[in-house]
Amino acid sequence: MFRDKRTRRETNTLYHTGASQHVRIVDIIGGRGMRQHLSQLGIGIGDVIFIKRNAPFGGPILIEHNGTEIAIGRGVAERIIVEEETS
Amino acid sequence: MRIAFVGQPNSGKSTLFNSVAGYKSLSANFPGSTVHYTFGKARVGGEIIEVVDLPGTYSLTASSPAESAAKQYLLEKEIDAVINVVDASLLSRSLELTLELIELQIPLVVCLNMIDEAERKGIHIDAAKLSELLGVPVATTVATKGVGVDQLFYVARRVARKRELPSSEILGHKDIEDVFAELAEHINGKIASRFPISKRLLAIKLLEGDEAFLEMADEGEKRLVAHYQNELEKTHGRPADMVIASERHALAMELAEAVSTVTKPRRDIRDTIDDLLMHRVWGYAFLFLIIYIFFALVFKIGALFEGPLLKLFDAAIATLGAHMDQGTLLFALLKGVMQGVAGGVAIVLPYLVPFLIGLAVLEDVGYLPRVAFLMDAFMHRIGLHGTAIVPAILGYGCNVPAVMATRVLTSPRDRTIAAVISTLVPCSARMTVIFGLVAFYLGPSWALGLYVFDIAVIAASGKVISLLMPELTPGMILEVPRYQLPAIRSLVSKTWLRMREFVVVAWPLLIIGSALLALGEFYHVDKIANVALSPLTTLVLGLPIAVGTTLIFGVLRKELSMIMLIQALGTANILSVMTPQQVMVFTVFVMFYIPCVATIGALVKEIGTRFTLYTIVYTFFLATAIAAVVRIAFTIFSVF
Numbered sequence: 001m002f003r004d005k006r007t008r009r010e011t012n013t014l015y016h017t018g019a020s021q022h023v024r025i026v027d028i029i030g031g032r033g034m035r036q037h038l039s040q041l042g043i044g045i046g047d048v049i050f051i052k053r054n055a056p057f058g059g060p061i062l063i064e065h066n067g068t069e070i071a072i073g074r075g076v077a078e079r080i081i082v083e084e085e086t087s
Numbered sequence: 088m089r090i091a092f093v094g095q096p097n098s099g100k101s102t103l104f105n106s107v108a109g110y111k112s113l114s115a116n117f118p119g120s121t122v123h124y125t126f127g128k129a130r131v132g133g134e135i136i137e138v139v140d141l142p143g144t145y146s147l148t149a150s151s152p153a154e155s156a157a158k159q160y161l162l163e164k165e166i167d168a169v170i171n172v173v174d175a176s177l178l179s180r181s182l183e184l185t186l187e188l189i190e191l192q193i194p195l196v197v198c199l200n201m202i203d204e205a206e207r208k209g210i211h212i213d214a215a216k217l218s219e220l221l222g223v224p225v226a227t228t229v230a231t232k233g234v235g236v237d238q239l240f241y242v243a244r245r246v247a248r249k250r251e252l253p254s255s256e257i258l259g260h261k262d263i264e265d266v267f268a269e270l271a272e273h274i275n276g277k278i279a280s281r282f283p284i285s286k287r288l289l290a291i292k293l294l295e296g297d298e299a300f301l302e303m304a305d306e307g308e309k310r311l312v313a314h315y316q317n318e319l320e321k322t323h324g325r326p327a328d329m330v331i332a333s334e335r336h337a338l339a340m341e342l343a344e345a346v347s348t349v350t351k352p353r354r355d356i357r358d359t360i361d362d363l364l365m366h367r368v369w370g371y372a373f374l375f376l377i378i379y380i381f382f383a384l385v386f387k388i389g390a391l392f393e394g395p396l397l398k399l400f401d402a403a404i405a406t407l408g409a410h411m412d413q414g415t416l417l418f419a420l421l422k423g424v425m426q427g428v429a430g431g432v433a434i435v436l437p438y439l440v441p442f443l444i445g446l447a448v449l450e451d452v453g454y455l456p457r458v459a460f461l462m463d464a465f466m467h468r469i470g471l472h473g474t475a476i477v478p479a480i481l482g483y484g485c486n487v488p489a490v491m492a493t494r495v496l497t498s499p500r501d502r503t504i505a506a507v508i509s510t511l512v513p514c515s516a517r518m519t520v521i522f523g524l525v526a527f528y529l530g531p532s533w534a535l536g537l538y539v540f541d542i543a544v545i546a547a548s549g550k551v552i553s554l555l556m557p558e559l560t561p562g563m564i565l566e567v568p569r570y571q572l573p574a575i576r577s578l579v580s581k582t583w584l585r586m587r588e589f590v591v592v593a594w595p596l597l598i599i600g601s602a603l604l605a606l607g608e609f610y611h612v613d614k615i616a617n618v619a620l621s622p623l624t625t626l627v628l629g630l631p632i633a634v635g636t637t638l639i640f641g642v643l644r645k646e647l648s649m650i651m652l653i654q655a656l657g658t659a660n661i662l663s664v665m666t667p668q669q670v671m672v673f674t675v676f677v678m679f680y681i682p683c684v685a686t687i688g689a690l691v692k693e694i695g696t697r698f699t700l701y702t703i704v705y706t707f708f709l710a711t712a713i714a715a716v717v718r719i720a721f722t723i724f725s726v727f
Contacts, residue, residue: 032296034562035328039183039329041564042336042339045325055365055460055461056368057464058467059464062365066177067176070564070565071565073473073563075472075562077562
């Protein structure tokens, strides 16, 4: 499920990506607890997620993945590295 | 026969449990609402079965206490079968837990719940094929409508009786499986006898770095675990736990894809509602509107009943007085008991019932996680994150479930802060004091003002405590479930469950308390207590000396302090003996001082004795300080 050979696209943190976009998670820079919590909700590296909305004042990001909606706080979102998915 | 329900949060476990075992388990539309197990008995085909509802858990790798409670139970208790409740519309994610349960090698049935919701989302699942691939029976249900529940239990009973174990082995990539197998061969120590599960699962748990297992391993095993962890990390370029997690993730995804066909989902009205309620600007407007309407309705409905009912009881007491010798002990006792009954019927129930129904609706609809989303940024200002708002909101109902709900938070520091500030949330008992005294005698806008003021105090307290406990919190990761139409049965049972607390526990206390106070008055014992407390009540707060005893009763149950106030002052018309300013000072003090006995009990359990003591001392001084400031401010600006 991982595409190994491909041209590098621009990466960004989930927090700094605008709403209404499909992105692919390329890395999760965080402690074990955070990674596990995300993986329990069915979110891991390589997954394509949809950024549904973001809250103002440095608030959380709402993402959708496989029919689940998950609110992700800023601190966590800043540690999820994503790249734009053009499909 | 004992059957346990296991499932991810919000999979409909508790709903299913309730439909077979009567209404004993609280369900709510947010993750982690079941924080301890609930037992029940169900009659299936003429046989009584013991059913256990375990806390929702995403996986057997626990990250919050609610989850480790479920894990603990599965590993240690005798269970004849497990029903794995799966939200069919979230199949891929849910199967990750199912895969772990299969590893446990216990009789298992997979229950594909909310199959109607999945169809609506355009996900069609081939249950027979899933059953074949997993090697366990699969039943489909719609728990909210009771569809398929009988069949599910029929299968579960069969599986339990014949001890049918999962029949297929679902393996991942060879290199990873080899590591599992090699490590499994070397596990022999006390850990193997401690946990009666397969060696392979033990190996997986150890490699994942699960604390509960690691601490049982001996030195040699720990060294081996570290060795294989390194190997996995070297070959896959990621920590071992991540390798295992993504392996399971991929397996679950493959399985889900193999059994489901996806068609275009029907966009329904709920998406439009979310566009409004979670909007960057309108979301907040709606939040305030919803809360305003909520409290306005509770007040309107409550006030409708309070006035007439109070008159009725006052008249009854007057009639009694006219027909009896007022100097006798019997009269004093009867009057005390009647005032106790009056307090419950006329002042508490009119506000409590609509409030609890409203809170149950908000919970079941699924609005609370949306509030967490909207308020996350604000909660960060006070050193917490959005998830902590869920216990805080529950606190408006009762502080006890609020303190217990702090378990949804993963960091101990967050739990402590959330628990402490939850006790500052005016629960429904204190709401009856605020509404019954301040709103009723001084006007609803004063009551609203108190609520706003309370939020400011909570914010300030949160800030102060988080400065005292500086630590980076991991931040919010919270599932936001779909809106659901609340089921009437669930609303009724939830309201009743919470109200029963009052009717069964508080009311008798209240009547006995009233009688005791009347008795004390008759023999002038209350005077001693009142004099002892008078430095606080009269000197600092400027209240009538008679309120002393009421504050003692208030520690038992908050609403007692108001009802006993009526008893202590000897009239239900408070304004004839207290000034508006005194009513305000009294209410403010009652709002913040010392959590009630039940809350103290919950605090001890959740955050320990030391922090509970801190909380008691803190709230007492906070209440005294704020009430004194209110007194001085109102005098200076001569408000009333």
